Amino acid sequence: MLTMNSLCPYPIIQAPMAGGATTPELVAAVSEAGALGSLAAPLLTPLAIIEQAEHIRRLTDKPFAINLFVQTRPQVDFAQIEAAKLLLQPVCAELGWTTLPTPTRWCEDFEAQFDALITARPAVASFTFDVLHGSQVQRLHEAGILVIGTATNLAEAIVWQAIGADAICLQGTEAGGHRGTFIGAQQDATLSTAELLAVCRPQIQIPLIVAGGIMDGADIATALAAGAQWVQMGTAFLTTKESGIHPAYKQRLLDARTDGRDTTRQTRAFSGRFARGLDNRFMQLMESVADQVPAYPVQNALTGAIRSAAAAKESKTEFMSLWCGQGVARARDVHAATLVATLVQEMQAATRKS
Ligand SMILES: Cc1cc2nc3c(=O)[nH]c(=O)nc-3n(C[C@H](O)[C@H](O)[C@H](O)COP(=O)(O)O)c2cc1C
Structure with missing residues (x-):
């Protein structure tokens, strides 16, 4: 063995x-x-x-x-989802969306x-x-x-x-x-x-x-x-x-020369669980309500539509989750x-x- x-x-x-x-x-x-x-x-x-x-x-x-x-699969009620969608309103507004779809499954x-x-x-x-x-x-x-x-x-x-x-x-x-x-x-x-x-x-x-x-x-x-x-x-x-990540995400990581600054931070805004990634517009828009979003996997599923729509448009890395660690400035393209x-x-x- x-x-x-x-x-x-x-x-x-x-x-x-x-x-x-x-x-x-x-x-x-x-x-x-x-x-x-x-x-x-x-x-x-x-x-x-x-x-x-x-x-x-x-x-x-x-x-x-x-x-x-x-x-485990979460128990979710309608009121909780509507409240969570309201918290995502500033992001939807910036993307020009009037509604956010409700996922058909959470995980x-x-x-x-x-x-x-x-x-x-x-x-x-x-x-x-x-x-x-x-x-x-x-x-x-x-x-x-x-x-x-x-x-x-x-x-x-x-x-x-x-x-x-x-x-x-x-x-x-x-x-x-x-x-x-x-x-x-x-x-x-x-x-x-x-x-x-x-x-x-x-x-x-x-x-x-x-x-x-x-x-x-x-x-x-x-x-x-x-x-x-x-x-x-x-x-x-x-x-x-x-690595199979989106090319624009990969480029953001390779461009993350930090001159000593930490350009990453932890947020629970994307998924409802703390995670570290490059700071971006999504994190900034959600900063004041990040502690109110529902726990993983509900928030992760809710933001899925935003993240995939952003990934479909090269310029929208500001609305993708750009997960990476504090050593990102030393990442290599090999x-x-x-x-x-x-x-x-x-x-x-x-x-x-x-
Ligand atoms: C994009 C990304 C996705 C990750 N997904 C998982 C995962 O699915 N399962 C897991 O156990 N850890 C996951 N991790 C955490 C890694 O296992 C590991 O703890 C982390 O990458 C180590 O830090 P480093 O990125 O500074 O090397 C993920 C990390 C990153 C950067």
Whole structure:
């Protein structure tokens, strides 16, 4: 049976990134290059999960991961939706919309996605937004699948360890995309990647993966020297040639030269869960009401029409969610295999120097 140690030559995981970034081509290219590619499946139907896993297997016979959000379907009432639509009125007005469509569904059915994941049988399954039940961890293990849970604080890491996870991904506050917090308030999970690792190391015996702001091989060497066994990198892979994000979004990331300023921030305005991305007009228009929008996945589904309409028009990146981490200014426009090879060279050079 595979273990975390025998998965692949390099201790680098390409982060799962929902919303189209982690194409089968990206996942396969990363795994072929000796790191671990991850397919983000939170927004995929069960059938699409199986099809995309098959697609990856046609491109590589190397191990890869599939990732899901642990979630339940929300109970939503009409009044809540109408109130949420009112909060989005300034955005609709700027787009020239008189009405905002009500989505026909709020999110995929987690149980059905989970069954599809078991059928797809990746080497690794990773989870965020909540913790699994012990019986679900057992089902994954019986299928020969290693389990990674996401934690943004020590309490969450302890819970994942107790439930039988094989490794824990510690998500620091620098990280791009959604926060995985499920114990305590999301705004209270403020530890940086290095701080979270330092807090968790003495308490956690299973392998620790760190995520958030890791952009080059020197960052990887630093994380490993501090006691992480792996790193998980999202933003660094978002701008690779194989990443499936909208070209205008990719260009905004590559243009994000920051001269030291942090051009990212966290908001719950897009989805109802705190997430980090490039500051834009949507965030600014929603700033004063961001704490009132309904929780994920309701707000995420409601803003879906806005985000896809914006994506259909190249000039409207101001109304797209431009998720990325605080390291975005160091993102590179390269093939995924080149990025992995470069990261390994940089990591080895940094390790030799120290
Ligand atoms: C565009 C984007 C989408 C993301 N989607 C997911 C996801 O579907 N599942 C998940 O576990 N993490 C997701 N994340 C978070 C990553 O797993 C990881 O924590 C983060 O990218 C690390 O920070 P970095 O972007 O600074 O490397 C996403 C991150 C980004 C940037």
